[in-house]
Amino acid sequence: MLNLPCPTTDSLARALQRLPLTAPQRSALPALLTHLRPAPPQSRAPFFYAAAACALLATLLGWVYTHKPLPPVVTPPTTTDNPIPELIADNQLYEAELRQIDHRVADQSAQSALSSAEVEDLIGMLDLQLSVDPHSSDAQALWRKRVQLMQELAALRARGAQARPHLAFL
């Protein structure tokens, strides 16, 4: 993770690293403590309910499999062995599209802003998972999901921009 020393920026980096740490004006700890959820005590009841649910599910699945023929499995054609670079490129396309939408009119309502924020939160969570282990076996699925969310966010912003054309003059 460390960068190679660069004579041109090395002294700047050292000066930045020497800057004193800034302290918050107030502690966030009291509010955080209210969110702590102590682990529930072990008891037999949850296990019993989980086992019962599994048994019920197994019974239902058995019934479905014996009474209804399964549809043929259709697998999407694979054009490449590693689609991740293509998915990253798709993500960058949507990033570019988002930048082109006029941000001053993008969020036309609190509801729209809330929806956008929720999607952005989900994207942030995906970024977190990808950054922890970008080469995991789940990476492809995560990148694919990120493309979907970026598409959704772009659509939300675009709808917002179309809904309030009069604000474009602001």
Add this chain to the structure above:
Amino acid sequence: MSTFSIEIDAHWINGLRQGDAAALEAIYHTFERPVFNLAWRILGDRDEAQELLHDAMLQVIDKIGQYRQQAPFWAWLRQICVNQALMRLRRQRLEYRDEPPEPEASPDWAGVPLEAGDLEAALTRLRPVTRSVIWLYCVEGYTHEEIARAFGRTISFSKTQLARGTSQLRTLLCTDTPQGASAYA
């Protein structure tokens, strides 16, 4: 070296998984300043940094079950903070300018005054995105590839922002003309 680079005992992590208040307190006090500092450097706003401190720590509480110890705890926590900070920048609708890359060679820093107060002031005059790239690269030790991934951009974007930002910082520190410097913000 990253300000986050602090090893903590595994029993605090296990304690947090169990909802132990003492564990949360220990982890919070260990990382309160690094988290707030990173947020302040990226966002440039104390109130937002304060909110991020709360939100990031809250996410740690919520997601501690997903932490698999493949990376040090501090690196996992730092990634949460960086993601949250960049998400906030995205919400501010800050545009990234796709300008042609500048030469990577930065100006020579020999003889440039690097007093802490001046440096602090100069940092606040940079565009948030540019400042973030400089901070992640120079202080947190991120590579251009990691910065590009965090921003969802190209490596060229990271290199350009770093070259432009360091050049602007040098100008600010050498000329000491706040009026002219405001053009970067």
